[in-house]
Amino acid sequence: MMADSIMSKAATMEIPINSNGDTGTLPEDDSLEQDLQQVMVSGPNLNETSIVSGGYGGPAGGIIPTSTIKGSANHNTNSTEEVSRGVAVEKLDSVKKWGINTYKCTKQMFSERFGRGSRTVDLELEAQIDVLRDTKSKYENILSLATALISHFQSMVQTQQALGDTFTDLSQKSPELQDEFGYNAETQKLLCKNGEALLGAINFFVSSVNTLVNKTMEDTLMTIRLYENARLEFDAYRSDLEELSLGPRDAAAMVRIEMAQHDYQVHRDKYERLRSDVTIKLKFLEENKVKVMHKQLLLFHNAISAYFAGNQQQLEQTLIQFNVKLKPPGSDKPSWLEEQ
Numbered sequence: 001m002m003a004d005s006i007m008s009k010a011a012t013m014e015i016p017i018n019s020n021g022d023t024g025t026l027p028e029d030d031s032l033e034q035d036l037q038q039v040m041v042s043g044p045n046l047n048e049t050s051i052v053s054g055g056y057g058g059p060a061g062g063i064i065p066t067s068t069i070k071g072s073a074n075h076n077t078n079s080t081e082e083v084s085r086g087v088a089v090e091k092l093d094s095v096k097k098w099g100i101n102t103y104k105c106t107k108q109m110f111s112e113r114f115g116r117g118s119r120t121v122d123l124e125l126e127a128q129i130d131v132l133r134d135t136k137s138k139y140e141n142i143l144s145l146a147t148a149l150i151s152h153f154q155s156m157v158q159t160q161q162a163l164g165d166t167f168t169d170l171s172q173k174s175p176e177l178q179d180e181f182g183y184n185a186e187t188q189k190l191l192c193k194n195g196e197a198l199l200g201a202i203n204f205f206v207s208s209v210n211t212l213v214n215k216t217m218e219d220t221l222m223t224i225r226l227y228e229n230a231r232l233e234f235d236a237y238r239s240d241l242e243e244l245s246l247g248p249r250d251a252a253a254m255v256r257i258e259m260a261q262h263d264y265q266v267h268r269d270k271y272e273r274l275r276s277d278v279t280i281k282l283k284f285l286e287e288n289k290v291k292v293m294h295k296q297l298l299l300f301h302n303a304i305s306a307y308f309a310g311n312q313q314q315l316e317q318t319l320i321q322f323n324v325k326l327k328p329p330g331s332d333k334p335s336w337l338e339e340q
Helices: 002-012 030-042 066-113 123-173 175-245 251-308 312-321
Strands: 050-052 063-065
Touching: 066 175, 123 175, 123 251, 175 251, 175 312, 251 312
Parallel strands: none
Antiparallel strands: 050 063
């Protein structure tokens, strides 16, 4: 029974492989090691032992040679070893490629910084990229100023509302000044209503510009960063190929040149593909920017003009024209349960 237990464990054990492809120590428990030592010292020789099968029709009258079991265990062990070795080799190869690529790109980057290396330049495309980055920076400034305007104007509207409520209360408690307090209360309430409408228009303006800047433009800039990395890789492998082409032409050098030519072509294709992606995205971004900003700037102008002209009807029509939905009063305030 001890031999059966040991053989069943041995047939299912996995042999770990270290980074050099050699077998490491077995992560088995101490009991298995003690059992093996005991069998090797005082137990029977497994090479000469047979196990009796409990069924009929087996080889040699139901006796199964242990060499069959050992052969199966060796086959499973070899399969596990091959799989582990393949995974280790694949990881090592991946790390090696990453290291070589990083070295080449770093070398190319420093060469460009110190004026020793050449770089591929698309003057028209890089000019468009510079314009986009400058435009994004200025639009971010618009967002910052518009957000500050909302904050200041919100404070003014809240002050007008509080002032109107105070005038209303005093008109009820001061009979001799009831009409005067009443007129001022109505004026402040009307200004507060128009102010909330203007706030709705400015909030809509900020939300739309924020989407344009931080989503649409940022998506294009992300593709541009990928393009710039691909450009650096392409120039690094191009420089490597040019350097090898100027060297000797023996058999070993020709093999290295052929491999460098293959890597150069791969990175050139990647660079050309990303350059095309950037060109297309810049075109669509420009069209989308003009469309969005035309609408939002018209909304901003009409709403501001109508508010400061005291034209309540025009202000309401502007909100309807641009489909601006106003939040109900008090919707931004936390509920009673949230305040607890």
